[in-house]
Amino acid sequence: MPTSTVENYLKQIYIDQPTDEATMMPMGRLASAVGVTPGTATAMIKTMTESDLVVYEPRTGVRLSPEGESLALQVLRRHRLVELWLVEILGLDWSEVHEEAEVLEHAISDKVLARIDALLGHPTVDPHGDPIPTADGDVVARAHTSLPRCETDKPLRIVRIADQDPEFLTYADQNGLVPGARLIVERRDRIADAVTIRVGGHDPITLGTSAAERLLVEPADGQTADPR
Amino acid sequence: MPTSTVENYLKQIYIDQPTDEATMMPMGRLASAVGVTPGTATAMIKTMTESDLVVYEPRTGVRLSPEGESLALQVLRRHRLVELWLVEILGLDWSEVHEEAEVLEHAISDKVLARIDALLGHPTVDPHGDPIPTADGDVVARAHTSLPRCETDKPLRIVRIADQDPEFLTYADQNGLVPGARLIVERRDRIADAVTIRVGGHDPITLGTSAAERLLVEPADGQTADPR
DNA sequence: TTTCTGACTTTGACAAGCCAAAGTCGCAGT
DNA sequence: ACTGCGACTTTGGCTTGTCAAAGTCAGAAA
Ligand SMILES: [Mn+2]
Ligand SMILES: [Mn+2]
Ligand SMILES: [Mn+2]
Ligand SMILES: [Mn+2]
Numbered sequence: 001m002p003t004s005t006v007e008n009y010l011k012q013i014y015i016d017q018p019t020d021e022a023t024m025m026p027m028g029r030l031a032s033a034v035g036v037t038p039g040t041a042t043a044m045i046k047t048m049t050e051s052d053l054v055v056y057e058p059r060t061g062v063r064l065s066p067e068g069e070s071l072a073l074q075v076l077r078r079h080r081l082v083e084l085w086l087v088e089i090l091g092l093d094w095s096e097v098h099e100e101a102e103v104l105e106h107a108i109s110d111k112v113l114a115r116i117d118a119l120l121g122h123p124t125v126d127p128h129g130d131p132i133p134t135a136d137g138d139v140v141a142r143a144h145t146s147l148p149r150c151e152t153d154k155p156l157r158i159v160r161i162a163d164q165d166p167e168f169l170t171y172a173d174q175n176g177l178v179p180g181a182r183l184i185v186e187r188r189d190r191i192a193d194a195v196t197i198r199v200g201g202h203d204p205i206t207l208g209t210s211a212a213e214r215l216l217v218e219p220a221d222g223q224t225a226d227p228r
Numbered sequence: 229m230p231t232s233t234v235e236n237y238l239k240q241i242y243i244d245q246p247t248d249e250a251t252m253m254p255m256g257r258l259a260s261a262v263g264v265t266p267g268t269a270t271a272m273i274k275t276m277t278e279s280d281l282v283v284y285e286p287r288t289g290v291r292l293s294p295e296g297e298s299l300a301l302q303v304l305r306r307h308r309l310v311e312l313w314l315v316e317i318l319g320l321d322w323s324e325v326h327e328e329a330e331v332l333e334h335a336i337s338d339k340v341l342a343r344i345d346a347l348l349g350h351p352t353v354d355p356h357g358d359p360i361p362t363a364d365g366d367v368v369a370r371a372h373t374s375l376p377r378c379e380t381d382k383p384l385r386i387v388r389i390a391d392q393d394p395e396f397l398t399y400a401d402q403n404g405l406v407p408g409a410r411l412i413v414e415r416r417d418r419i420a421d422a423v424t425i426r427v428g429g430h431d432p433i434t435l436g437t438s439a440a441e442r443l444l445v446e447p448a449d450g451q452t453a454d455p456r
Numbered sequence: 457t458t459t460c461t462g463a464c465t466t467t468g469a470c471a472a473g474c475c476a477a478a479g480t481c482g483c484a485g486t
Numbered sequence: 487a488c489t490g491c492g493a494c495t496t497t498g499g500c501t502t503g504t505c506a507a508a509g510t511c512a513g514a515a516a
Contacts, residue, residue: 005473028493040474042495047472059481059494090343100337107335109328115318233503256463268504270465275502287464287511 024061129160252289357388
């Protein structure tokens with residue numbers, strides 16, 4: 001059984017994988033993701049290599065082994081189910097649940113997790129729209145596009161908010177920018193590096209591209225949204 | 229903020245206090261309660277003395293300081309609320325919740341605890357009948373007597389089961405020996421060191437004194453039981 | 457009063473994590 | 487090919503929490 005420290009390293013490596021490529025995560029990036037100095041990360045990764053959780057190439061980076069990935073997915077499943085439980089059952093704000101889940105993800109047993117999963121009706125996405133891995137490690141991620149890459153005047157639906165920062169999440173919530181919300185891109189301004197959108201009944205709002213990139217959307221067509 | 233190790237030491241010292249006396253817990257007993265060797269306990273208690281959590285007298289024992297007691301009560305509150313949540317909301321068996329709570333008691337934030345408390349309707353006792361300390365550290369324990377010390381043929385009600393062993397708890401549950409259950413002592417046999425009781429609709433059962441001592445009861449009079 | 461014994465404390469060692477700072481490596485730019 | 491620099495690794499040291507084994511003490515037994 002891995003320690004919670006090891007679980008955190010595994011999770012961060014998993015999350016960093018941008019595509020499904022067998023690409024390596026640089027040690028510096030891992031260190032800052034986990035919140036330790038580079039030397040600490042190097043030492044840790046070496047011992048994790050001993051236990052076959054990762055593949056490490058000095059001066060290149062680190063990648064999960066199959067066993068490592070499987071463990072990472074279990075941690076991620078706990079994290080996201082806990083987040084959803086905190087929001088749906090206990091009524092916490094979606095901006096604050098990430099920090100709480102960061103602790104609880106290491107303390108929830110399989111049995112308790114299974115009960116929470118059932119209580120929530122075997123959900124597939126967490127409050128931020130992130131997919132919840134299944135108990136046997138499958139991730140069914142919905143296809144999505146980054147908002148600034150979308151055409152204007154097409155109906156879109158928010159799939160996911162790719163940012164855990166409480167301030168950003170609070171702002172998003174106040175503007176109706178939650179998973180399932182429908183919106184259209186009204187204008188895209190290359191020079192101002194901004195995007196103007198209109199959400200549901202709200203007034204139009206303008207976001208800088210870097211903020212808009214955190215909003216992942218899908219085409220909404222004429223169909224009804226099925227949120228969560 | 230104390231580590232979870234420190235929280236465990238504090239909790240064990242608190243639980244050991246038999247009466248409300250300012251008596252000392254011997255180091256050997258503490259060590260085995262926490263599950264470490266005596267040398268480890270001595271070292272730990274010394275550092276806890278530095279932080280004014282305990283009062284330590286070499287070769288005599290250890291006792292909680294006021295600050296230590298306050299922290300211990302917070303841990304105990306978390307433990308017992310979590311146990312009740314596991315039983316009442318998630319439907320786990322009362323025989324298995326102690327172990328689960330042993331981990332979760334260190335991972336639950338004040339905010340989450342407050343929500344769970346509200347969800348449960350601000351309960352006063354846990355699934356085993358142990359009192360749940362209030363948020364500001366009051367413990368309202370109901371008066372009780374150990375079963376073997378009771379008169380025969382008087383109506384009694386179980387207040388508390390003072391044992392966390394899953395086997396014992398499963399046995400108790402199967403025989404209707406749960407908090408709130410009514411029973412009478414049919415016979416007390418000094419020589420056989422046993423007590424025969426009759427619970428609700430069940431057949432009479434005979435318990436050895438040492439097992440019966442784990443059952444804490446109160447007089448039931450004619451009044452209706454108000455369980456929990 | 458002296459001795460023995462079991463409970464306790466001390467000592468030395470170890471594992472997991474961590475940091476700071478010194479050392480090394482590879483590659484971008486010349 | 488050479489030099490620098492930033493990213494990475496190594497080294498030495500620290501903290502927390504633990505055990506095993508050796509040393510000490512107080513009270514029971516003689
Ligand atoms: Mn999160
Ligand atoms: Mn999330
Ligand atoms: Mn318990
Ligand atoms: Mn209990």
